[in-house]
Amino acid sequence: MRIIPKLEIKSGYLVKGRQLEGYRKIGDPNLYAERYYLEGADEICFIDIVASLYNRKLICDIVKNISTKIFVPLSVGGGIKSFEQIREIFDSGADKIHLNSHLFTDLNFIEKFEKIYGGQSISVEIQTKLFEGNYYCFYDRGREFSGIKLLDWLKKLNNYNFGELIITDIERDGMKKGVNLELIDLVKQKIDQKNLVYSGGFNPDIDDILFLKKNLDGLMIALSLHENLFSIKNFSERFN
Amino acid sequence: MKKINYIxxxxxxxxxxxxxxxxxxxxxxxxxxxxxxxxxxxxxLPGVGNFDYCMQQLAKNNFIEFLKDQTNFKKNLVGICVGMQIMFTKSEEAKDYPGLGIFDGEIVNLQNIGIKKTPIIGWNKIYGNFKSYFMNKKFYFIHSYGNIKSKCSISSYKKNKTEINAIIKKDNFIGLQFHPEKSGQIGIELLNEFFK
Structure with missing residues (x-):
């Protein structure tokens, strides 16, 4: 299981929120990324939480700077919807792109992307939470309700070729309540031929990391790392 | 500063x-x-993405005949990832183009040789008959196609009991299935080995 530090970026700063809201400033993303790299991170993920033109330039500059010092895969997500943006992000030294919101208007974007860059560099993200007893998909950092049930969306996504699926539990994000095992199990049953990455709520004091290793291909961690509660080096694929 | 050619x-x-x-x-x-x-x-020789797309781009830039003529290369030619795959004779991924034919053999869909989940993404230990310093070290792989039986293989890795080639070498022609530039310090040291 790859250990993937997740760095959410706003106005050039590393930030962290709770349940994808109320982001507060943490520090300089360059310093955090470099520290996680040296500690053994298997890859590093950057999320543009504002997704404005100005912020995208900032995130590209951060990735460009970091790619001179960090030699593991870098992925970038947040509001990506055009090939012009994708070119700009790849040219900054990124290796993978996350897609979510735009897929609700154009699901075939995955196919167009795949023909140029190959499916391996696409990570499809799903932001989900329970609503009246069912998991539903959300977008725009969990702000918008798609009205589509998670299981229906997974069925559709199964027809496409992409590198991995990132499942984000909105209600656990930034809460350190432990990962949502029920959600992981549900997704695995529907999509067992895709690489699965989970994001939301990891807490080393609550979660059984050996169990997670058996069930996930990747684990994204933000707050538990930023707050120094978890040491990557004993658990990363790269160092173990 | 020393230089290398970058195609x-x-x-x-x-x-x-x-x-x-x-x-x-x-x-x-x-x-x-x-x-x-x-x-x-x-x-x-870099390469990311789709085999046909890479060959099509090489053709567009008049590189195919040039790369096929092995006498053009006095020093090492190192292909990375799909850059390595296009150095083979052919690929199951390709509908339109054969490969450059520098290495004998075929690139196959990993799902046809016992790999359930593709692409393989992650860090794997490589084994084989190359400099011991680099053996049993982990490198970053991301691929859905690969080569399994090649005379030129000098290093491989194991996934679900399948042996997949990691480093191919024939004289001064070298192919790396993993991404040394994304494999931390050891990856850079390996590049240094081939470009010294």
Missing amino acids: EYGVGNFLSIKNSLKTINIDLNIVDKPENFNNELHTL
Whole structure:
């Protein structure tokens, strides 16, 4: 299981929120990324939480700077919807792109992307939470309700070729309540031929990391790392 | 600063490769057409994505005949990922193009040889008959197609009991299935080994 530090970026700063809201400033993303790299991170993920033109330039500059010092895969997500943006992000030294919101208007974007860059560099993200007893998909950092049930969306996504699926539990994000095992199990049953990455709520004091290793291909961690509660080096694929 | 040829054909993660080589004082001679090639230097052939797309881009830039003629290369030619795969005879991924035929053998869909989940993404230990310093070390792989039985294999890795080639070498022609430029310090050291 790859250990993937997740760095959410706003106005050039590393930030962290709770349940994808109320982001507060943490520090300089360059310093955090470099520290996680040296500690053994298997890859590093950057999320543009504002997704404005100005912020995208900032995130590209951060990735460009970091790619001179960090030699593991870098992925970038947040509001990506055009090939012009994708070119700009790849040219900054990124290796993978996350897609979510735009897929609700154009699901075939995955196919167009795949023909140029190959499916391996696409990570499809799903932001989900329970609503009246069912998991539903959300977008725009969990702000918008798609009205589509998670299981229906997974069925559709199964027809496409992409590198991995990132499942984000909105209600656990930034809460350190432990990962949502029920959600992981549900997704695995529907999509067992895709690489699965989970994001939301990891807490080393609550979660059984050996169990997670058996069930996930990747684990994204933000707050538990930023707050120094978890040491990557004993658990990363790269160092173990 | 020392230089190597970098075959620029609109495919590949140029910046990552440039940055990783810079840490070992290697600069790139950008070869965007065969005329800019310097045969006194080692050469890197990048590649990301789809086999046909890479071959199509090589064709567009008049590189195919040039790369097929092995006498053009006095120093090492190192292919990375799909850059390595196109050095083979053919690929199951390709509908339109054969490969460059530098290595005998075929690139196959990993799902047809016992790999359930593709692409394989992650860090794997490589084994084999190459410099012991690099053996049993982990490198970063991301691929859905690969080569399994090649006479030229000098190193491989294991996934679900299947042995997949990691390093191919025939004389001064070298192919790396993993991404050394994304494999931390050990990856950079391996690049240094082939470009010294």
